[in-house]
Amino acid sequence: LDSSGNVGIGTTNPLDALHIASVVSTDYRGNVFLQDTTSMAAGVGGQLTFGGNYTGSGQITEWSAIQGTKSNSSDDYSGQIEFKTRKQGYALQTKMTLDADGNVGIGTSSPSTDSILDVQSTTKGVRFPNMTTTQKNAMGDVAGNMVFDTTLGKMCFNTGSGWETITSS
Numbered sequence: 001l002d003s004s005g006n007v008g009i010g011t012t013n014p015l016d017a018l019h020i021a022s023v024v025s026t027d028y029r030g031n032v033f034l035q036d037t038t039s040m041a042a043g044v045g046g047q048l049t050f051g052g053n054y055t056g057s058g059q060i061t062e063w064s065a066i067q068g069t070k071s072n073s074s075d076d077y078s079g080q081i082e083f084k085t086r087k088q089g090y091a092l093q094t095k096m097t098l099d100a101d102g103n104v105g106i107g108t109s110s111p112s113t114d115s116i117l118d119v120q121s122t123t124k125g126v127r128f129p130n131m132t133t134t135q136k137n138a139m140g141d142v143a144g145n146m147v148f149d150t151t152l153g154k155m156c157f158n159t160g161s162g163w164e165t166i167t168s169s
Contacts, residue, residue, distance in 0.1 A: 065092070082109060128155065136163060 001007055008014030049065045069080045079100030086092045097105040103118065105111030111118035119126055133151040143160030155166040 002014055006014035007018050009020045011019055065084045067082045081098045082094045083096040084092050084094050094109040097109045099111055103111040105118045107120035129147045130150050131147055133149050136147050136149055141158055141160055145158040147156055149156045156163045
C-alpha cells in the first residue's frame with residue numbers, strides 16, 4: 001500500500017489503484033491494473049488493464065483493457081463494456097462492445113439497436129464455420145444456422161427442417 005492509496009500485489013511500486021504483478025521488473029507483461037474513475041477520462045467508469053511492453057518512462061506501449069463506460073461525465077453508468085487493444089505506435093482502439101441492451105458490436109463502439117450482432121469493417125469479411133457436408137448434416141436442424149459447406153463449396157442455411165444451399169442465379 002503506497003502513500004496515495006494504491007495497492008500492489010507482487011510489486012512495491014503500484015502504478016494504479018490495484019496493480020497485480022506476475023513479475024517484478026521494468027517489463028510489465030503479465031501485469032494487471034485496475035484503474036479507478038478519478039484517473040480516467042470523462043465517460044469512463046473504470047478499466048481493467050492487462051500490461052504489455054513498458055518503455056520505462058511511465059508508458060505501457062502495448063496492452064489490452066476491459067473498460068466500463070458512462071453515458072456522461074457524472075456517475076450515470078450506461079452499462080456498456082468495451083474491449084480495447086493498443087499496439088505500439090497506435091492509439092487505444094475499441095475492438096468489441098457489449099452494450100446495456102446485450103447488443104454486440106465488433107469494429108464499432110455503437111452497435112445498432114436493431115442488431116444483436118453488428119460487425120463493421122472496410123478491410124475484412126465475416127467467416128462462417130467451414131465444414132464438410134457430412135459434418136453439417138450431423139448437426140441438428142436449427143432454423144437460421146449458416147455454414148460454408150467445403151464439400152459443395154457453397155454457403156448453406158438451415159430452415160429448421162433441413163439444409164438449403166445458397167446458389168447464384
